[in-house]
Amino acid sequence: MFSLEGxxxxxxxxxxxxxxxxxxxxTEFVLVGIAxxxxxxxxxxxxxxxxxxxxAVMQIRLGPNxxxxxxxxxxxxxxxxxxxxxxxVPDGADHFIFNLAPFVVMIVAMLILAPIAFAKNFQIxxxxxxxxxxxxxxxxxxxxxxxxxxASNNKYSxxxxxxxxxQIVSYELSAGLSVLSIVVMTGSLSIKDIILxxxxxxxxxxxxxxxxISFVIFIIAVTAETNRAPFDMAEAESELTAGFxxxxxxxxxxxxxxxxxxxxxxxxxxxxxxxxxxxxxxxxNNWQGFNHIMxxxxxxxxxxxKTIGLIFLIxxxxxxxxxxxxxxLLNLEWKYLLPISMxxxxxxxxxxxxxxxx
Amino acid sequence: MAFLTRLMFxxxxxxxxxxxxxxxxxxxxxTGYYFTHHKEIITEQYPDNRDTLKLAExxxxxxxxxxxxxxxxxxxxxxxCEIACPNGTIKIINKFDVSPEGKKKKAIDTFxxxxxxxxxxxxxxxxxPTDAIKMAQTFxxxxxxxxxxxxxxxxxxxxxxxxxx
Numbered sequence: 001m002f003s004l005e006g007x008x009x010x011x012x013x014x015x016x017x018x019x020x021x022x023x024x025x026x027t028e029f030v031l032v033g034i035a036x037x038x039x040x041x042x043x044x045x046x047x048x049x050x051x052x053x054x055x056a057v058m059q060i061r062l063g064p065n066x067x068x069x070x071x072x073x074x075x076x077x078x079x080x081x082x083x084x085x086x087x088x089v090p091d092g093a094d095h096f097i098f099n100l101a102p103f104v105v106m107i108v109a110m111l112i113l114a115p116i117a118f119a120k121n122f123q124i125x126x127x128x129x130x131x132x133x134x135x136x137x138x139x140x141x142x143x144x145x146x147x148x149x150x151a152s153n154n155k156y157s158x159x160x161x162x163x164x165x166x167q168i169v170s171y172e173l174s175a176g177l178s179v180l181s182i183v184v185m186t187g188s189l190s191i192k193d194i195i196l197x198x199x200x201x202x203x204x205x206x207x208x209x210x211x212x213i214s215f216v217i218f219i220i221a222v223t224a225e226t227n228r229a230p231f232d233m234a235e236a237e238s239e240l241t242a243g244f245x246x247x248x249x250x251x252x253x254x255x256x257x258x259x260x261x262x263x264x265x266x267x268x269x270x271x272x273x274x275x276x277x278x279x280x281x282x283x284x285n286n287w288q289g290f291n292h293i294m295x296x297x298x299x300x301x302x303x304x305x306k307t308i309g310l311i312f313l314i315x316x317x318x319x320x321x322x323x324x325x326x327x328x329l330l331n332l333e334w335k336y337l338l339p340i341s342m343x344x345x346x347x348x349x350x351x352x353x354x355x356x357x358x
Numbered sequence: 359m360a361f362l363t364r365l366m367f368x369x370x371x372x373x374x375x376x377x378x379x380x381x382x383x384x385x386x387x388x389t390g391y392y393f394t395h396h397k398e399i400i401t402e403q404y405p406d407n408r409d410t411l412k413l414a415e416x417x418x419x420x421x422x423x424x425x426x427x428x429x430x431x432x433x434x435x436x437x438x439c440e441i442a443c444p445n446g447t448i449k450i451i452n453k454f455d456v457s458p459e460g461k462k463k464k465a466i467d468t469f470x471x472x473x474x475x476x477x478x479x480x481x482x483x484x485x486x487p488t489d490a491i492k493m494a495q496t497f498x499x500x501x502x503x504x505x506x507x508x509x510x511x512x513x514x515x516x517x518x519x520x521x522x523x
Contacts, residue, residue: 058389062401320389321382336375 004122004300032124036113040106043265044258048075050308051261051315058319079254087250090153097151102248102255105144109262111137115191116269119279119300123192130191131183134270135176138225141263142168145227148256149244160243163233163326167224170333171231175221177341178214181348182274185211185357195278200285200358202277207357210348215275217341222267223314224329226260230321233329268310272303276310279303418478418493421448421471423511430519431512432490435466442485447475465518469511474504488522 011031015024049064049072056063064071089098115130117123127133142165149161183189185207186197197203204211224231235243245256272278279299283291324332351357392398402411425431435452453467483491491511501507 054393057393057396057399060392060398060400062399062403316386316389316393320385340375 003298004119008122036110036124039113040110040258040262044261045075045079047261047265047311048078048257050311051318054312054315055319058316082254083251085250087252088247090247092153093247094151094153097147098247099252101144101148101151102252102259104147105141105259106255106262108137108141108144109259109266111140112266116266117191117195117273117278118303119298122279122300126190126192129189131179131189131194131274135172135179138263138267139168139172141259144259145244148248152244152247154247156240156242157244157246160233160235160240160246164227164244166326167227167231167233167329170330171221171224171337174217174333174337174341175225177338177345178218178221179270179274181210181214181341181345182207184345184348184352191273191278195273195280198277198280200283202275202280202282204275205358207348207351210344210351211275213344214341214348215271217337217344218271218275219310219313220332220337222271223317224333226263226267226314228260228264228314229318230323231329232323233326264311264314265307268307268314269303271310272306276306413495413497417495417497418480419495419497420473420478420493420499421476421482421491421511422494423469423491424489425513425516426519428519429513429516431516432488432519432522433466433469433512434488434490434518434522435464436487438485438487439482439491442481444479444481445475445477447472447477448482466512471509471511472507473499473509474507 012024012028015027018024019027052074053063053070055061064074067073067077089095112134114125115123115127115133117126145164146161149157149159149164152158182194182203185203186194188194188197198206200206204215227233227235233243235245240246245253248256279302281291281294281297281299281302283294404411423431423433435450437450437452440448440450449470449472450466451468451470452464454462455465456462478493480493483493499507
């Protein structure tokens with residue numbers, strides 16, 4: 001049976017047989033880096049295409065359909081165009097910060113990748129504070145956005161960056177609280193333990209109502225954190241042209257664009273891990289035959305399938321809902337999501353203590 | 359009393375949340391329906407499906423004068439369309455037919471239509487008292503010479519239909 005664990009095991013064994021342990025370790029570092037960059041490029045290309053297709057069909061259009069079957073090479077062509085374009089730096093811009101900002105955003109996205117389990121025993125780094133690490137690093141991306149907005153020396157960019165800051169600072173809270181409610185259930189911050197605790201059922205089913213509420217809050221909060229419509233105040237094409245990346249062009253712009261989609265993938269991967277059992281196959285108690293069939297599907301397929309399902313949900317939001325005004329956005333967080341998620345955390349704790357989950 | 363107002367606030371709050379979730383789900387059902395029903399797609403892949411192109415009934419391509427099989431039209435030459443046109447697209451040139459009894463009758467000589475000036479606003483069609491002109495569905499109007507866009511709408515030898523005043 002195909003498994004990513006087998007491939008990594010084979011590489012590890014081969015390297016250790018042919019080189020010294022230190023050399024093997026170093027080679028593995030490089031390989032992991034290359035794999036992460038390859039994953040990013042692949043995700044960027046496929047998610048942009050997916051978004052354009054989903055958007056088109058939801059708006060009763062066809063979407064890209066010229067380059068390759070169903071237009072799948074459209075994004076490759078777009079990327080090639082962006083690579084060849086001149087990366088312009090405005091005269092009044094702060095050159096150093098202006099050039100640094102897209103890399104900060106990308107590096108933050110890369111850092112979040114570390115504790116995510118893509119398949120069974122396929123994880124870059126299993127740290128015991130995985131969830132804390134995720135929420136700590138994911139709030140760093142706002143620094144990159146701020147740098148871009150400030151260094152551009154442009155009022156639209158600055159406004160976009162300020163809005164993005166206000167948004168991320170407030171939505172981080174309810175995202176954190178809804179993540180916490182799952183931590184209450186598992187009693188562990190490690191991603192691996194959280195996935196293993198869902199062996200007999202995913203938390204969204206096992207912890208029923210409070211888990212459902214915290215999932216809804218989580219998905220709203222992460223949509224806001226990734227600056228996507230209906231919370232795309234930071235970009236808001238019709239108001240701020242492109243927000244914080246107005247002045248960017250060529251490959252630097254492509255990095256911002258890529259980072260947006262990587263962030264969507266990452267938050268959906270976190271959602272999958274917390275609520276939908278990560279790479280755990282769908283098991284229904286006492287249905288032995290059904291469970292065996294589900295076990296035959298590789299764990300990586302389970303993980304990516306669930307994640308793409310959540311990504312589709314977020315895209316569905318984007319192409320359905322109108323954008324919120326900035327005051328409505330903050331109202332939603334401070335008057336609705338935060339009180340509800342606090343109450344929900346209390347409910348979750350009671351459920352955990354009384355053992356009312358399955 | 360204070361307790362009651364607080365209770366009222368709480369019920370309003372819950373109602374707000376319920377109403378919001380309901381209306382959002384309603385919107386998602388609509389887009390979800392479009393996502394699963396690809397037959398709803400209205401895009402016409404124009405140059406590819408030139409032969410089977412379906413245009414909307416209200417599509418406005420250019421103004422034409424309706425002629426029947428006897429080469430007769432319903433234009434009395436009243437110039438209502440010319441007056442209604444906001445940018446001088448139409449020019450009606452009239453003549454006087456002399457009937458066998460020696461009575462003079464007004465009729466159109468040339469119905470001049472400047473396609474290059476027309477904005478397809480439909481005001482002339484609405485102004486016409488005898489319903490003589492209509493919007494056609496043709497739209498491939500590009501030519502190399504601008505003068506080709508100035509058209510004479512009444513056909514040669516056509517005349518006013520009997521009974522139209």
